[in-house]
Amino acid sequence: MININDINKKFGKLEVLKNVNLSCNKGECIALIGPNGCGKTTLIKSILGMVLPDKGVITFNGKSIHREYLYREKIGYMPQIGRYPDNMSIGQVIDMIKQIRNTNQELDEDLLKAFELEKMADKKMRTLSGGTTQKVSATLAFLFNPDVLILDEPTAGLDPLAAEILKDKIIKEKEKGKLILITSHLLSELDDLITELIFMQEGKVLFHKKIAELKEETHEHKISKAIAKILKRTKDEPDN
Amino acid sequence: MKIILLAYFLSLSVLCEARIILVGKNLPLKTIKAAIAQSTDGDTIIVSNGIYKEGRILINKKIVLIGKNFPVLDGQNKSEVLSVNADNVVVKGFKIINSGHAALEDPCGIRVYDKSNVIIENNILDNNFFGIYIQNSKNCIIKNNTVKAYGEEEQLIGNGIHCWKSENLQIIANKISGHRDGIYFEFVTNSVIWRNVSSGNVRYGLHFMFSNDDAYITNIFKNNGAGVAVMFTKNVKMFNNYFEENWGDSAYGLLLKEIADSYIFNNRFSRNTSGIYMEGTSRIKVEKNVFKSNGWGMKIQASCMDNEIVNNNYLKNTFDISTNGSLVLNTFNSNYWDKYEGYDLDKNGIGDVPYHPLSLFAVLTETNPSAMLLYRSFMITLLDKSEKVLPSITPDNFVDNTPLMKSLPL
Amino acid sequence: MNRIIKIILLDIIKNKIVLAYTFILAILSWSSFALEDNSAKGLLTILNVILFTVPLVSILFSTIYLYNSSEFIELLLSQPVKRLKIWLSLFTGLSSSMVFSFFVGAGIPLLINSPDNVGFMMIIVGCLISVIFVALAFLSSILTRDKAKGIGIAIMIWLYFALLFDGIVLFLLFQFADYPIENAMIGITALSPIDLARIQILLHLDVSAMMGYTGAIFKDFFGTTTGLIVSFLLLCLWAIIPFFISLKKFNRKDL
Secondary structure, eight states: OEEEEEEEEEETTEEEEEEEEEEEOTTOEEEEEOSTTSSHHHHHHHHHTSSOOSEEEEEETTEEOTTOOGGGGGEEEEOSSOOOOTTOBHHHHHHHHHHHHOOOSOOOOHHHHHTTOGGGTTSBGGGSOHHHHHHHHHHHHHHTOOSEEEEESTTTTOOHHHHHHHHHHHHHHHHTTOEEEEEOSOHHHHTTTOSEEEEEETTEEEEEEEHHHHHHHHTOSSHHHHHHHHHHHHHHHHHO | OHHHHHHHHHHHHHHHHSOEEEEOTTSSOOOHHHHHHHOOTTOEEEEOSSEEOOSOEEEOSSOEEEESSOOEEEOTTTSOSEEEOSTTOEEESOEEEOOOOOTTTOOEEEEEESOBSOEEESOEEESOSEEEEEESOBSOEEESOEEEOOOOSGGGOOOSEEEESOBSOEEESOEEESSSSSEEEESOBSOEEESOEEESOSSEEEEEESOOSEEEESOEEESSSEEEEEEEEEOEEEESOEEEOOOSTTOEEEEEEEEESOEEESOEEESOSEEEEEESOBSOEEESOEEESOSEEEEEOTTOBSOEEESOEEESOSEEEEOSSSOOOOEEESOEETTOOOOOTTOSSBOSSOBOOBOHHHHHHHHOGGGGGGTTOHHHHHHHHHHHHSOSSSOTTOOBSSOBSSOOOO | OHHHHHHHHHHHHHSHHHHHHHHHHHHHHHHHHHHSSSTHHHHHHHHHIIIIIHHHHHHHHHHHHHHHTHHHHHHHHTSSOOHHHHHHHHHHHHHHHHHHHHIIIIIHHHHHHOOSHHHHHHHHHHHHHHHHHHHHHHHHHHHOSOHHHHHHHHHHHHHIIIIIHHHHHHHHHHHTTTSOOHHHHHHHHTTOHHHHHHHHHHHHHTHHHHHSHHHHHHHHHHTSHHHHHHHHHHHHHHHHHHHHHHHHHHHTOOO
């Protein structure tokens, strides 16, 4: 569904993405993990067309996304830190996005109800806590029933209850056969969600494996431990 | 009873003496020349409608020549049309066209030679080299004539009403356009120019040279090369005139050059490049005039002295006053300047702060005309404001100490 | 397109600054017309507003607004909306609200108090200047990510066109007073939208002076129909080119 071929991106002298190659398909739930500043968010923004790669091609359903915008109808994006116009209320932001999308398809308002956002629809965005802002972001990402969900640190800042609601929702969507791309530091949270794992470091994809494969390879049941093992192995390799 | 009868017979005898001679295409007498030849002093010749191409018609008797329904006297571009060479002649109601165009002879529509008490009234003069030419004459009246020509260059056209070396003339209610000078006075004294409209002339609407003790009152000078030029003259009174839209290079509403002891009162100068331009002018009083929407309200050259500028309104001019030197020998008092920004704490109608009508930028453009490019830019406004507060380049005695707070009802 | 412009316009209207700007313009214009029995002072006030206030408010407000709507731009970009559409909608929204403010605040008093050539010319030129400085704001805000820097650039641009440029021209005029530089000067005015605007108004406001010998040089160029068309085209270019450059940069910008 999404193919990333040989993507490079530099911010000034800093190389953020180095020859990244990935392909993500329908029905997969991929975790994109790696240390801070490894280029996860840049990669996601490249897929969304917010960051324009210096080199390489990203295709969505076989079509290059360069200078395209309509493919974004099929993506729901939840940013790491949602930034919204300060003087708009929750209701206004949601209405605005609805207006811009202007679709007549049925809206998925599960999260809107689950997070009880309708009750505080009049609250201005600048008065919201980080967690509530994340709730708005999540709601917006799922609202239009997109084929692809890109969630950047979805559970950071959410209280456990809300995080649980969101996780349930993700699982539900996964079961519908959607492609879900999640970045997160908290590996334990992802255990029961993900089917694949991408590990990035210093702008490179270190590995891209199915969870089953991974567990088998490392003989570990917990993903976090499996990763730690692999990392250790790769670290040791140069020494050998 | 006897006296009345006597008077009756007397008047009859006068009437008998003064015959009326009729001229017309369908009458026994077909030409004006023939009629004049038949006439004697005091006769009246009445000319019917028609076109008369008789070359130069010379009036050498004291007769009254009246046109009915504007008979046309056509000079056929060859000669002077009507020459008056007798006293007490009246010429009335003709349309006089196509005098020749010659540089040496100055052919005219109507010309009066060295005579007095001639009346020229209600004529239409069209396409003549000179319109009406009064030469060395006295006590003449030129009234209600329309004088029109189509001049484009100064050298190729004469003046509308040209008066030379005459006195006691009355030039009243004429309309002059398209000539070199609308009205031209040279060595003319004790005369009055009243209620004329002089517009669209190539050079001046009215031109005075060496003509003392005259007055021009309630005239309109519009859209001429320059409005009025008064030169080398004394004692001229200029009242109630309109000077409008005299635009162009060196165009002025009123040009004063080497004149003295005159009085400019209650005139209106609007939309001229310069309202009044003064050079070598002394002892003139400029009072109760309105200067509105001119490029320069007044340009007073440094050669002017002892002039008094009192109680005028300066409205919407680009520059109210400009000068070319730093010497100020003229006085400004109690004028209304719309650019004045002072205050009046004691409420006596007179601003408490003196007004300096000469702006820095007026001085700058005088030395460097291209600077006009920057006029009204914020930069220039700032410079001008600071100059008003602390005069450094402009002469600080160029000042109206009693500026009015409200415009005068003129 | 319309939906986004509508959203932006609503947001700008909610922003009290534009309303305050309109209100202040209106008070200035009405009071200066009411102060005197002739319209000269009112016209001069509005001229100074056009040459000074309108550029300042247009460029400053637009720059700040653009920086403040970076979240909004980011949000829109994650939605299926073209970049061109976002930028153009912002431009349309900002310039139309600036033009509207100028028209309501200064244009209406002009139409009522001076419904002649001068008045119309001032309205047209004031609207153009509003749009031009909105376009320059787009340029200054795309040049740097830093809000403080961007506002600094905006103020510098304004200062340059409102004040410094004329200073340079004045200096050149007197430095080269002995040479025939009139034609070159006409060319130089094309380098400043404020000067172009000012000269067009001047030709109508000070028509008598401009008909004389000092103004003749400019009258011969700017006063003709060709000159009029050329200067309006130049003014339009002053709006189009900065916006176009900013659009190019925005299309390549990483958010």
